[in-house]
Amino acid sequence: MPKSTVKEKSRTGSERYIRFKCSLQNTILDVLRQRPGWQEVTGDSDWDFYWCDVWWMKETFDRAYFDDHVRINHFRNHYELTRKNLIVKNLKRLRRQIERESGKVEAQKCDFFPSTYELPSEYHIFVDEFRRSPGSIWIMKPIAKSQGKGIFLFKRLKDITDWKKGTEYQRLAERDGGPETYVVQRYIEKPYLIGGRKFDIRIYILVTSYNPLKVWLYRSGFARFSNTRFSLESIDDNYIHLTNVAIQKTAPDYDPEKGCKWSTQQLRRYLIAKHGQEAAERLFQQINNVLIFSxxxxxxxxxxxxxxFELYGYDILIDSKLKPWLLEINASPSLTASSKEDYDLKFGLLNDVVNILDMDNRLTGREKRVGGFDLLWDDGPIFADETIAADCLNSCAGGTMNSFLGCHNDRIQNLQDIYQAAAVSKK
Incomplete structure (x- = not known):
């Protein structure tokens, strides 16, 4: 069990180190090993910081004692946000609450997820909706899988029947003791295309508290493109419809050097050039609403x-009318890099997660920006400083939220500035 293990290195107590454990062998381990004053421990050794997997939370968290300073990278029931069926249930409940309290117009701000039903429990309700919209395309997703596993599109009820009779479905049902739970959603048939290809946006959010809610938004992310031009003629081709890197990298003509990604900075510049500043800013403000309402x-x-605390990976789709749709929220977004650019992004991202947690006690606690993260919500919206917003490339100035997704990410300079300012204020 973790105890108070922040140890002194010298008799004066001027130097201390932080013991960490990490269950992953990828970028986060590199980040933790390179932090000055941090020391890796293994086995049953005491620790102060643990980047664990969700299974450890399930098996161990409720039975463990933690000193005040200890930090762990998941909330106990994180799945309420990240399970595909549960997030839809929770969003529907929030929409009903807002409608009762503030009316239908305000509740429409929650209309950022497609019509969704849980199978098999809501099968008959789904069938009624399906028959009201003949010819529509639907997408089936297992509630607890990632990387595009088990997802398929269909437009006939017979397709579900045939699928349930398939050997793969039967094998999984036998292994898991019963049929797996799926969600079925109306497919977004008119996505926004760039170069004729579909894409979604991976956005990183850090939540350090739910009560009060405290949310940080990372400036950098990426758009993940399909490898094949979009068409509804072939709904069985995953290279057209699923943007997951795990799917796309298996395409015969996939180029691992080029990949299928744009940075959010590239995407933001493209949207502004194509549609103008106002339309682009309206889209990014709607994305803020998706993040906060969810x-x-x-x-x-x-x-x-x-x-x-929790680092979430949001997947957002934009449709042809520049409306954002929530596709999925990941409690364990991939931290394995697919290229040097991807590694640099994730290394900076994870470093700044640890910087915000401030186990080294170097910050004042009043910062609205730490590295590449901007404080978006702290028991209410955080608004951008006009002087800072004016200096940011394509920023959201003018009394809007402190959101700079896709803006210039000069994180190293920011860290130097805030640590210097914090040191002066503590003297």
Whole structure:
């Protein structure tokens, strides 16, 4: 069990080190090993910081004792936000609440997820909706899988029947003791295309508390493109319809050097050039709403614990009318890099997660920006400083939220500035 293990290195107590454990062998381990004053421990050794997997949370968290300073990278019931069926249930409940309290117009701000039903429990409700929209395309997703596994498109009820009779479905049902739970969603048939290809946006959000809700938005992310031009003629081709890198990299003509990604900075510049500043800013403000409303939908049921934080990977799709749609939220977004650019992004991202947690006690706690993260919400919206917003490339100035997704990410300079300012204020 973790105990108070922040140890002194010298008799004066002027130097201390932080013991960490990490269950992954990828970028996050590199980040932790390179932090000055941090020391890796293994086995049953005491630790102060643990980047664990979700299974450890399930098996161990409730039985462990933690000192105040200990930090762990998941909330106990994180799945309320990241399970595909549960997030939809929670969003529907939030929408009903907003409609009762503020009316239908305000509740429409929650209309950022497609019509969704859980199978098999809501099969008959789904069938009624399906028959009201003949010819529509639907997408089936297992609730607890990632990287595009088990996903397929269909437009006939017979397709579901045939699929359930298939050997793969039967094998999984036998292994898991019953049929797996799926969600079925109306497919977005008119996505926004660039170069004729579909894409979605991976956005990184850090939540350090649910009560009060405290949310940080990372400036950099990426758009993931399909490898094949979009068409509804072939709904069985995953290279057209699924943008997951795990799917796309298996395409025969996939170029690992080039990949299928744009940075959010590239995407933002493209949208502004194509549609103008106002339309692009309106889109990014709507994305902010998706992020905050989705988190608020679980705020009352999430088990808040001062030891816990969570880095979420949001997947957002834009349609042809520049409307964002929430596709998925990941509690364990991939931290394995697919290229040097991807490694640099994730290394900076993860470093700044640890910087915000501030186990080294170097910050004042009043910062609105730390590295590449901007404080988006702290028991209410955080608004951008006009002087800072004016200096940011294509920023959201003018009294809007402190959101700079896709803006210039001069994180190293920011860290130098805030640490210097914090050192002066502490003297």
């Amino acid at each position: 988190l608020q939908s679980t705020q009352r049921i999430m088990i808040n614990d001062k030891h816990c």
